[in-house]
Structure formats: C-alpha cells, structure tokens
Amino acid sequence: MKLNEKKKNTGYFAGIILFSINIVTSVILMISFISIDILPCKYLVPVIMILLLLTGLVFFTQVSGKGTNVGKLISIFMILAFIFITASLFKIHNMFLAISGPGAKIDLVSVVVLVEDPAEVIEDTSTYEFGIQKYIDRNNTDKTLKLISDKIGCELKTVTFIDFNSQIEALYKKEAKAILLNEAFRDIINELMPDFNYRTKVLGYQEIETKIEIKPSDKTDNAARSIINVDSFIAYISGIDTYGTVSRTGRSDLNIIAAVNTAAKKILLINTPRDYYVSVPVDGGQMDKLTHAGIYGVDISMEILEQFYDIQIDYYVRINLTSLNDVVDALGGIDVESEYDFETVVDAIDASTGIIITPEYGYNAVEKYSFTKGINHLNGKAAMAFARERYAFAGGDNQRGRNQMLVIKAILNKASSPSVVSGIGAIIDTVSKNFETNMSSGEIYNMIKMQMNDGASWDIMMYNVKGTGDSRTTYSAGNQRLYVMIPDEETVIEAREKIMEVMDNK
Template sequence: MKEQSKFSKVLSILLSVVLVISSFYLLYQVIRLNVLPSKFLFPLTIGVVVLDAIFILLLVYFSKNVVSKIICIVLTLFICVASCFGGYYISKTQNVLSSITNVAKHAKNTVSVIVKESSSIKNKSQLNGVSVGSLRLNEQGSKKALKELSDEGIVLNQTEYDSMTALLEAFYNGEVDSIIINESSRSQILDMEAYSNFDSNTRVVYQTSYKVKNNDSATSVSDITSKPFNVLISGSDTRGGFDENGRSDVIMIATVNPKTHTILLTSVPRDFYVTTACDAGDGCMQGALDKITHTGIHGTNTTKRTVEQLLGIEINYTFKVGFDTVTELVDVLGGVDVYVEPGYATTTSEFSVHEGVNHLNAQQALAFARERYSYTEGDRQRTKNQQQVLMGIVKEATKPSVITNYAAIMDTMANTFSTTMSNEEITDLIKYQLNNNPTWKMEQYMVDGTGDTLMCAELGDAASVMVPDQSTVKMAKDKINAVLAGKSSEDVK
C-alpha cells in the first residue's frame, strides 16, 4: 500500500513537471509570435498559471481516492497534449511569418535547351555540333547554358534572333535543331496561338539556372496601424518554383487606410500596354513599351516601379503570390469554391464550370485562373477569375476545419507567398485587428482600355495588348489618393 502511495506521489510530481513545461512552452510560443494585445495576453498568462496551480494541488495533495486521481491524471494529460499542440501550431505560424517576410536577395532564372518531341536528340551528349537558336535579349542565360555545355566538351552552333517569333519560326522551319529559352518565357510562347501546343511537341534536353539580384525593398510607413499605405499584389506565373522570376499575371494595388478601415483593390489587366520602368540592375528595357505582365520577368521590383510610374503613386510594400505553388495550397485545403455568374459557364480541356458555385481542385483552379480564350472579355475576365481563386483560398483557409491540417497548410503557405512587409509590421496589424476588431470596408476598381496589336519589347514582335484608357488611369489614381487621404474611393466620380 505504501509502495502504491509512493508511486502515485512520484507520478503526480512528474505529471506536474510535464504540465508546467508544456504550459510554459505554449506561453513562450504565444509571446514569441507577438500578436496578442496586452489585454488578452495578461489574462491568458494568469489563466494558465492558475490552471496549472489548481491541477498540481489536486494531483499532489487533494486527490486521494483512485477515481479522483485517475480523473486528475487524464485531465492533466489532456491539458499537456493540448498545450504542446497549441505551441507547435503557433510555432508553425511564426515560422511561416519569418519565411514569407524573408525576401530572397537573389531571384532564380531557369534556362532550357529544347528540341522537338520528334527529334532524335535524347540527351545533352547528343547536342554536340547541333545548331541552336537563342534570343539576343536572353544573352546572359544563353551564355550560361552554352558555357556549361562547352566545359563538358559539347559545342553547339549558335544563331541569335531579335524576337521570340523569329526564334520559334526558325526552330519549327528547321533552320535550327534546338533553341535556348528562359523558362519565364514559356508562358509567353503558350499565349501565342500558333504555338499553344509548345509544351506537348517539345522537350527539354538540358537545363541550368542563374541568379540575379532582387532589388525589391519596402518603403515602410512610420506606423502601419495608423498611417495609410499601398501594397502591390503580384501573382507570378512561374512554373519552375516560387523563387523564380516570371510574368506578373495578377497585378493589384491594395490601398489600406487603418484609420478609416478602408481597403481599395485596384486591378491592372496583365495585357495593359505600359512604359516599362525599373531600377539600375533590374535588367529591364527602361522606357520601352510592353505588356505590364512582362515586367515580372525582371523581378517584382520592375513591376512595382512600372505601376508607380503608371499611376503616379508610391508603393510601400509588395506581396508576391506564386500561382503555380498556389495549386499545392488548394490541394491541402481540399479545393476551393468559385462563383460563376450567369452566361460565364465554360468548358475547356482542363476544366469545366457551370453557373453558380463550383468546387475546383488544384489543377482546375489553376486552369480557371489562367483561362481567357473562352471569354469575350478575355483578359478582363481572367483577372476576375484570378481574384475569385484567391478569395476562395482565403475563405477556405479561415474556416475552423483547417485546424485538422494546419501544419501542412502552414508549410505550403511558406512556399506560396512572399512580402517586403516586415514580421513586426504583420504582427502589429494582427494585434491592431484583435485589439480594435474594426469592420473593414472593401472597395474595388479596375483600369480599362481597348484591344490592339502592338510591338512588345520583350517579345521583339507585335502581340495582343490593351491600350490604356487614360481616363480610367486618372480615375484609379484619384481613387487611391482619396483613400490615402481618409476618404472613400466611391466619392470619386
């Protein structure tokens, strides 16, 4: 009997130690995350300490009979497990915040040597002596690929072309047996109707990559919870990884005024025909006319500078979304719901949507976000579809049921988003929301224009573009400035 009593005492003390450790682990992670206002953090800390004290007293001193002892042990174990899981999930959240705010100093560009699917060339060793076409615009990437192959004793006969169209024509006409392209250009090729089957009738026989400096940085406001600011949301259409430069297929400016609790989303269609602007070192064709989507090939900073020049505004932060990696997040979330308005039902080889609410899996959601040929509005409707997918992800990610797959969702988000907003600024915003619980007013606007076929600098050829309606550009600027000044964009007519 004494031995049982001694064992019970030792077990109670051990459980008490585990309880304290797990509780303090939870509190440590909560404090480290730094999102709870003092009015919540102080009661939580007191509550955890008091709860621990009660259960320690019950375990060690007051639970004498077997039944009460078992109940205390079970409840203590439950609290320990809950605290450990809670601390783990909070730690995951902290890691995600650290990851998405840790903007890479360099961006990757992937370069591929490509042959026709019907070619007898199966691997890089068979490239020796073969003719290869490349773009003068992609000189850095071509040199990297050719040098690496040359170091292995594989020498190709290079011919340079001034435009993507000329390069592709030479390739398909048999003037060259292979071509070198930057993978960020693949989407451009697929957008050209004559080469929409490029993926299926070609294959990669050699691939390499090189890095370029990422000049994207924040122009921070002094207090993000009281000063208005602009955020560029850029949806990158990369297929080689989130850290790779690629076209900016989603371009939105979020104008946030914390004092008036107003958020204005201003959308710019990807085919908008603009004058490119960038900082030294971005490598863009400064002052050239092109689709705004092509600015992303030179990094988010080029898109930011071009938008600033277009609208005459200052962008404080950027928020990059990798649309290809978004599919992983959609998968983890179990799909997303999108609403299709009457008259916009469509079927393609990759997806089918009917009028009303549609539940899309990852691949369907990505195809839906990229499709434009099925709609008479073309790029305008694609922009709306992309917004639908992003909002669908937000809706799914904020459901209570995500807790069952929280760790996987956090891991995926770390590879899907990147922002120049600091960790401290994000936690300040969360704290502000929890402390004040404001109801945000969402306003929207999209600049518009007319379709045309004009020379695009990055392609070196004419392509379908949207020539800006300058009255809508001015309207967008006025609406943004109105929100920054504490007014509503809806007051601007």
C-alpha cells in the same frame, strides 16, 4: 498496510513527475507566446494567468496529497495540449519566416533541340552551334552558357537572333542545332508557333536564381519599419501563370494593387488588365504587355505600376495558379458572388505535376464549370476557372479582372472568419509553399495583432481600369504583332484618385 503505503508513494512520485513536466511545458509555452509575439497584450496576459491557474490545479491534484487518477488524466491531457499548442506556434512562425523577407526569382533555362535530333543529354551538344537571343533575357542566357561550358569542358559556339521567330526558324531549318530558352517565354513562343512543343524536345535545364531587389519604403526606416505604426500602405498582388514553386518566373496574369488603410479598415483593390500596353524598364525601356513583365521579375512589375499610377508600392505578395487552387481548398472553399451566369471550359491539369493532361496527340482533356449570378460556393479548381475566364463576357479581360478581384475578396473574407481555425494546419502548409512576400514576419505579426485587437470587419472595394483592344509589336515577342490593350487614361486617373482617397481616408 505497507502495500497501501507503497502504492501511495508511487502515486505521489508519479504526481511529482507529472507536475514537473507540466511546469516545463507551461513555461515553454509562455516563453513561446512572448518570443513569437503573436498575441496582443489584452490576450497575452489572460493566457499567462490561465496557464498559472492550470499549473496550480495540477499542483493541488498531484502534489498536495489530494491527487486522484482523474487528476492524473487531467495533467496528462494538459501536457499534451501544451506540447501541441507550442508546436503549432512554431509551425506558424516557420511559415511566416518561409514566405517573408527578401525573395529570389528562379529561371529555368532549357537546352532545346528538334525532336528527331540524336542528342539525349546536354553533354551531347558540345559541337553544336547554339541559337540565343541578342537582347531578350541576355543576363540569364550568359549565365547559362557559362554553366554549360563549365559542365562540358569547352566553350559553346553561338549565333544571335533579335526575336523568337527568327531563333525558332533557324532551329527548324537546322541553321542552329540547339537553342537556349528561358521556360518563362514558352507560352509566348506557343502563341507565335503553335507546333513548337511537338517539334522540339528539352535535353536539360539550368536553374538560375537571382535575388529580388526592392527599394525601401519611404514611410519609415527600412531597417526597423513596422506596419503597425503606419495607417496605410500599398501592396502589389501578382498572380504568376505557372505551376509548382512560387519563385519560378512566369507571366503575371493577375495584377492587383491593394491600397490598405489600417485605421479606417478599408481595402481598395485595383485591377490592371494583363494585356495593358505599358513601358517595361528593360533594355532601355520597351513597350510590352503588362503580363510579360512578370517574366523579368516581380520587381519589374512593381516598378511599372508605380510609374503608371504615380504611387509607391510598399510590399508585394506573389502567388501562382497552384496557390489559388490549394489555398481555396485549404480554406474549405470560398463563397464568390458572380455578376453573371456563365460557363467555362478549362484544361484538365495533373494535380501532382501541374501538366495539362493530353489523352492523345493534339487534344487536351477539359473540365467544364457553370456559375450562376449571385453566390457560388467554389472549391480550388472552380475558383481558378472562375478567375481565368474572359471569352464568356462582352467585357472580355475587363470582366476577368473583376472576377479575379471577387475571388481575392472572397479569400480575404474567408481567411478573416473564425471558421478557418479548424483547418489551420492545412492552411499553414499551403501558405508556406505557395506564397511569397517582402513583408517581414514581424510586420505580418503586427497585422495579426492589430486585427485581433479590434476584430473589426473590413470594407473591401474594387475598381477596374479599362482600355481598348489593338494589335501591336511587343518587346518580348519581337516583330510579331500581338493583341494588347491600350489604356483608358480617364480610368487610370480615376484609379489613382481612388487610391489616394483610401490612403488619406477621405
């Protein structure tokens, strides 16, 4: 009898402990839902009621004297579930904190010498004369010179050049023993001098971080603006031609304006071709390709597009090539509706480093992809190949722009579908690393709550401005003529009108 009483008491006390843990974990979960503020009221109230009912169930099975072993298993399961949901909520919250708010751009400025130069580290260049740009990227150049001078303990000797051609030629002729190069310009230099990578080596890098300054929106007070309180806004989606961290500066190959009307559930995507010949607000205003503007920062690209379309852009979303690959895979692939049958060949990329695989000197490994007219289910690499191809089309860059918007549309459709729940962990990890936006976490939560409130589908429309090819000098490449696209003013005007129609819900 005493043994049975002892077992009964032990079971009772175990029930008390489980009930106490249930109370603590359920209270923490309720506080998490309320403080993070991710659920609309119509869902938050039922969730709290369910938590209270579950707590009552635990009390009945563990404390009332009617507890059973099955009840204890239910209690343990609930505790683990509460802990998991709470941890997931904070993981989502941390993700939004990581991608949102005031951003920064990171420039990697390298010390470059000829491949046969005996120098092995930056300190070996203390007696060298450095070739630097007189105007282009001068702010980062001056910061790098100071950092290197402080590092090696002496002031560096420099000679200035007005363009990359003359700077690189001076290095080749050993008139300058080293040069400073912002790595964001390397692809431009490779267009001008295809042998540059093979004839030079990098001794080291200096990382320059600069805060991105975006002027406030005039829709609301910037200190307390809330996207849920406005019916429409405009966002700039910038796709940077780099791998690795999204904060790295690089050419902006994807330039899409998204006009969003939250009341009418309409999104208009406007693509501006990367080679558009536009005025860049650097060094007094210079003509350059739109893609080159990304090198100077997402804020510069935004300013160009605002002036070009006579609009105000409220937010930016910045992604890179790694983002597209990883996000599509995290979503479990996307369904893209191709307008043509076509094939493409792309460089094979080392997934861990983002570097083009080169089996032998001067030859890159390639991967081939085929797409059919209609729906194509694509993984990350295939989506990236689909979005980057232009030579397979008579429309060239114009069609590439449409394909990029088709990929963005497919991502938006997949991200808003219930099927993404099963892969939410991988999606959170991917988005945390590969996205950057000036939208606050509170504004993102408000968008989520708004979508959960009505659950309505979005009407996603697309428009592509056009232009004609030409050869012109550009600010970033100096006197060297490059392919550019002269804007078709009629399509630009039409794009502006379409943006206004969506914003005004006409």
